[in-house]
Amino acid sequence: MRRFSLRAAAFALIFFSFLGPAFCEPECAPRNYHTQALVKRAIDGDTLILRDGRRLRLIGIDAPEIGYDGGPSQPFSRAAQEALQSALGGATIGVRYDKRAQDRYGRGLAHIFSAPLGNVQAWLLRHGLALRLTLPPNLGFLSCYMRAESEARLARRGIWALPAYQPLQADAMDRNISGFKLIWGRISSWRNTRYGVYIGLGPHLTLKIARSDLAHFRAEDIPMWVGHQALARGRVYRIRARYRIRIHHPIDLAIQGL
DSSP states (O other), X not given: OHHHHHHHXXXXXXXXXXXSOOBOOGGGSOSOOSEEEEEEEESSSSEEEETTSOEEEETTEEOOOOOOTTOOOOTTHHHHHHHHHHHHTTOEEEEEOOSOOXXXXXXXXXXXXXXXXXXXXXXXXXXXXXXXXXXXXXXXXXXXXXXHHHHHHHHTOGGGGSXXXXXXXXXXXXXXXOEEEEEEEEEEEEEEETTEEEEEETTTEEEEEEGGGGGGSOGGGGGGGTXXXXXEEEEXXXXXXXXXXXXXXXXXXXXXXX
């Protein structure tokens, strides 16, 4: 019964996307494509297998994970995969690469476009089927993806209706926190090391800006962040007794009052 409802939700998303104009405003539209490709199938909500066997990972988004080998699937993971499969399976897509064209797993990295959907990443974000994921140096269409995700979040579509995706106070973090989180708190400290800058947000969380990402920040402003409230977003992991989020780009750390 659950699988039927997810499938119905996926087809409903496809249907309603055809009722209005494609989400391809100027900030979401490419100047040109680097190439075109024929899609064989979607293996999840952010990865395609092309007809020639290549895997293509969609830049700028992160869809909920499908569980394999008996592992649990995250909410909306099947809906995202089925929506992408229904829209693009067997279709020709426009492919635009960014500064880095492959990831460490050998998958191609690209922004993709189709006639019915326009910018596919923006379409998924707009329907709450994926998160915005900002990983330099691939920063193309960033304002488009920000706006699409904000629209879904304000409307509480898809994943944004779930408690796990609502902002969490840094002071209220417990021992069971993991995965993507929005965390709100006061910046208490900062320190500069050879590995990067480490920022204390509340009593249990450290934000890390790696040395390789510091070029995207105004380093001289970082000491002035202390004492200000901030909203950080990213995947929480644990280093010894503290939680950590890696901040790759200023867009993922909103400082109140600055």
